[in-house]
Amino acid sequence: MDPFLMAALDEARTGRAEGGIPIGSVLVYRGEIIGRGHNRRVQRGSPILHAEMDALENAGRRAAKVYRESVLYTTLSPCAMCSGAIVLYGIPRVIAGEKRSFVWEDKWLRSRRGFFPGGTGMQLGTCRPAGLRCVPRRPGPGSARQ
Numbered sequence: 001m002d003p004f005l006m007a008a009l010d011e012a013r014t015g016r017a018e019g020g021i022p023i024g025s026v027l028v029y030r031g032e033i034i035g036r037g038h039n040r041r042v043q044r045g046s047p048i049l050h051a052e053m054d055a056l057e058n059a060g061r062r063a064a065k066v067y068r069e070s071v072l073y074t075t076l077s078p079c080a081m082c083s084g085a086i087v088l089y090g091i092p093r094v095i096a097g098e099k100r101s102f103v104w105e106d107k108w109l110r111s112r113r114g115f116f117p118g119g120t121g122m123q124l125g126t127c128r129p130a131g132l133r134c135v136p137r138r139p140g141p142g143s144a145r146q
């Protein structure tokens with residue numbers, strides 16, 4: 001498995017160990033992880049701390065060119081909020097552990113003119129060999145989808 005997707009899975013495991021929703025993400029720039037995070041909605045009582053947002057937050061504020069050369073790995077396909085952040089910062093490539101959960105967002109990302117200049121777009125990794133479900137089995141009460 002891709003080592004960066006493995007790192008995202010490690011984040012998901014950390015989230016699960018904390019009693020949270022097991023979704024992880026890492027932001028990779030030039031072959032190095034510059035931000036990592038996991039869903040902390042339960043832990044922080046937060047409406048916005050999805051794994052991708054946590055990874056972006058933990059990467060800190062970066063120059064625009066850094067985002068434009070980065071790859072975002074996530075164990076669950078990005079929701080509308082995280083897809084918006086991906087477009088806002090111009091992150092050109094997303095690798096998701098699965099991409100069945102947020103199909104419309106995948107199409108929307110692909111529809112952005114010039115957003116995927118290399119034609120790569122969202123790619124599908126797989127979480128199964130790691131023995132961890134990419135999608136939470138039963139989200140807790142009030143946890144919506146992510």
Ligand SMILES: [Zn+2]
Pocket residue numbers: 050051052078079080081082083146
């Ligand atoms: Zn999200």
